[in-house]
Amino acid sequence: MLRFLALLKHVVAAVYVTFATLGPVSADEAELEALFEGLRGEDPAAAAQIEGRIYDLWSKSGSPSMDLLLNRGRDAMEAGDFKRAVEHFTALIDHAPEFAEGYNARATAFFQSRQLGLSLADIQRTLALNPRHFGAMSGLALILEEIGRPEDALAAWREVEALHPHREGLKEALERLERQVEGAAL
Numbered sequence: 001m002l003r004f005l006a007l008l009k010h011v012v013a014a015v016y017v018t019f020a021t022l023g024p025v026s027a028d029e030a031e032l033e034a035l036f037e038g039l040r041g042e043d044p045a046a047a048a049q050i051e052g053r054i055y056d057l058w059s060k061s062g063s064p065s066m067d068l069l070l071n072r073g074r075d076a077m078e079a080g081d082f083k084r085a086v087e088h089f090t091a092l093i094d095h096a097p098e099f100a101e102g103y104n105a106r107a108t109a110f111f112q113s114r115q116l117g118l119s120l121a122d123i124q125r126t127l128a129l130n131p132r133h134f135g136a137m138s139g140l141a142l143i144l145e146e147i148g149r150p151e152d153a154l155a156a157w158r159e160v161e162a163l164h165p166h167r168e169g170l171k172e173a174l175e176r177l178e179r180q181v182e183g184a185a186l
Contacts, residue, residue: 040164
């Protein structure tokens with residue numbers, strides 16, 4: 001998993017270099033670049049609003065029918081029907097296999113239904129398609145901590161911190177894992 005996180009760091013760096021040299025390819029990409037800059041700002045309240053806008057952009061598949069499947073899956077998750085949510089997200093992925101948010105949503109449904117291996121597989125696909133997906137990285141960190149890999153969980157949370165230093169629960173997770181991995185200061 002450490003190799004995966006090292007690769008992830010290189011992919012994120014490559015994405016930054018690509019955008020810096022080629023420039024944004026669409027209005028949404030230009031907005032995302034500005035939003036990611038805003039996440040690293042000093043205002044946690046603004047960061048929460050920015051995060052919401054980023055998720056709005058990530059949730060746009062470009063197809064009304066695919067967006068409908070995403071929303072139906074999210075509604076099923078909200079209702080606690082994870083089996084139905086997975087069905088909707090799987091249909092979405094079958095029809096839009098390059099849409100990262102479909103994998104991320106299904107990873108969340110799998111996590112909620114305690115299918116951690118399936119969740120991890122979808123997180124990996126999400127990050128392959130969207131290397132800056134701090135939500136997927138957060139899910140990865142939670143799973144790694146849960147399966148007894150605190151060093152890897154800490155590394156994943158640090159990747160989240162680089163993208164979104166005000167992410168909810170980040171500070172507490174870093175403190176907890178740093179104490180566990182690096183020991184408590186005397």
